[in-house]
Amino acid sequence: MALAFVFVYFHRLCPAVVALDLQKDLQTTGGFMGLLASAYFYPYAIMQFPAGLLSDSLGPRKTVTFFLVFAGLGSIIFGMATGVELAVAARIMVGFGVSMVFIPAMKILSQWFRIREFAFMTAILNTMGGVGALTAATPLALMTGWLGWRVSFGIVGAGTLIIAVLVWELVRNRPQDLGWPTLAEIDHIGPGTSAAPLVIPIWEGARRVLTEKYFWPVAVWFFCLVGVFFSFGGLWAGPFLMHTYGLTRIEAGNILTMIAVGLIVGSPLISLLSDKVFHSRKKVLMLFSAVLCVLLFILNIYPNDLSTASLYIGMLLFSISSSAIVVIGFTTTKELFPVEIAGTSVGTVNLFPFLGGAILQPVLGWILEAYPKASPGVYSLSGYKAILLVLLGASIVALGSTFLMKETFPEPLVTESGLEKA
Numbered sequence: 001m002a003l004a005f006v007f008v009y010f011h012r013l014c015p016a017v018v019a020l021d022l023q024k025d026l027q028t029t030g031g032f033m034g035l036l037a038s039a040y041f042y043p044y045a046i047m048q049f050p051a052g053l054l055s056d057s058l059g060p061r062k063t064v065t066f067f068l069v070f071a072g073l074g075s076i077i078f079g080m081a082t083g084v085e086l087a088v089a090a091r092i093m094v095g096f097g098v099s100m101v102f103i104p105a106m107k108i109l110s111q112w113f114r115i116r117e118f119a120f121m122t123a124i125l126n127t128m129g130g131v132g133a134l135t136a137a138t139p140l141a142l143m144t145g146w147l148g149w150r151v152s153f154g155i156v157g158a159g160t161l162i163i164a165v166l167v168w169e170l171v172r173n174r175p176q177d178l179g180w181p182t183l184a185e186i187d188h189i190g191p192g193t194s195a196a197p198l199v200i201p202i203w204e205g206a207r208r209v210l211t212e213k214y215f216w217p218v219a220v221w222f223f224c225l226v227g228v229f230f231s232f233g234g235l236w237a238g239p240f241l242m243h244t245y246g247l248t249r250i251e252a253g254n255i256l257t258m259i260a261v262g263l264i265v266g267s268p269l270i271s272l273l274s275d276k277v278f279h280s281r282k283k284v285l286m287l288f289s290a291v292l293c294v295l296l297f298i299l300n301i302y303p304n305d306l307s308t309a310s311l312y313i314g315m316l317l318f319s320i321s322s323s324a325i326v327v328i329g330f331t332t333t334k335e336l337f338p339v340e341i342a343g344t345s346v347g348t349v350n351l352f353p354f355l356g357g358a359i360l361q362p363v364l365g366w367i368l369e370a371y372p373k374a375s376p377g378v379y380s381l382s383g384y385k386a387i388l389l390v391l392l393g394a395s396i397v398a399l400g401s402t403f404l405m406k407e408t409f410p411e412p413l414v415t416e417s418g419l420e421k422a
Helices: 002-013 015-025 030-038 041-046 048-057 060-080 084-098 102-112 115-135 138-147 149-170 183-187 202-211 215-245 249-277 282-301 308-324 326-335 339-349 351-370 381-402
Strands: none
Touching: 002 060, 002 084, 002 102, 002 115, 002 149, 015 138, 015 149, 030 084, 041 048, 041 084, 041 351, 048 060, 048 102, 048 202, 048 339, 048 351, 060 084, 060 102, 060 149, 102 115, 102 326, 102 339, 115 138, 115 249, 115 326, 138 149, 202 339, 215 249, 215 282, 215 308, 215 326, 215 339, 215 351, 215 381, 249 282, 249 308, 249 326, 282 308, 282 326, 282 381, 308 326, 326 339, 339 351, 351 381
């Protein structure tokens, strides 16, 4: 499942590396390339709520296997595309297919790992996303240089199909599917642990999620904080570095690699802080939301006066505080509800970060366009100051929402042997 998630991030970020090759071979414009890249996000976002429902009903094994096959075929067709229409359709297939990986993986983690293990396992999953971000950079550039982008995406599609087979062969929805005892039975926690699992109808689970008052502060937090990450780190940070600091594309790209490093390093670090140091979800969410506010405040004060070392450190902290931190956001959401609707709850909340990015990305673009350009194709410092102010406002709203969240860190349970278990 974690290997499948590598491909999720790979497909999400790969257009940046092959954009010029695609534009040349498909004989299209830069505007169309933006449409081609975004064709992944719309089906991905739309499918998050159904992903939760299917994970809780059909189960992760069936859903992930089927949708990965769809994604693999989409990647192969993308490599064969000779026209823009087929390329967009193939990209939609890929987004539709990989949309059914993260939520089912979270459902798997909720069944196979104890409550206190969940945040760390989610961090490992998120770390694999960082690996996917790295493979979509230099490794993809090298492969396309050797083999061409068409053969490269054919190989990626074949690899996705192989992972689909591995999921079907190796993954089981819960320990009971192998005839094994549940975690509660292993730990001998409380009476009646052998009872049948609670059955919650699909739409009843959805109703519970949407009517839970503590769900909405988390949703607002995801919308604002991850929206900042998608809109700046995922789109406008590169132009900002090149236009404001005069960096080359390679120099800006080197700084942006800290986004992947932040995901890989920050995800397990934040999990350990939550589980072992603060013994809290809420405090960690408040702390790193405050860090993001401080970073954006500094950028607002010194938009073009920071040293190169400061930019590297700042981008690393930006990634940790706006992307790696989501492991605690998802853990909080899962802990608000019964494990039987873990897929529905996490799938529903996962709509909001993509919605935040979908709204903030064009809004920031419109703001930049509203200011006179410094030169043709180069946005002005005044425009970037304006979007940094918007990003700071969104981060402040995210921080404010953490004060309204419920602390979900689990209390220790006492087993029959008198030992504490999670």
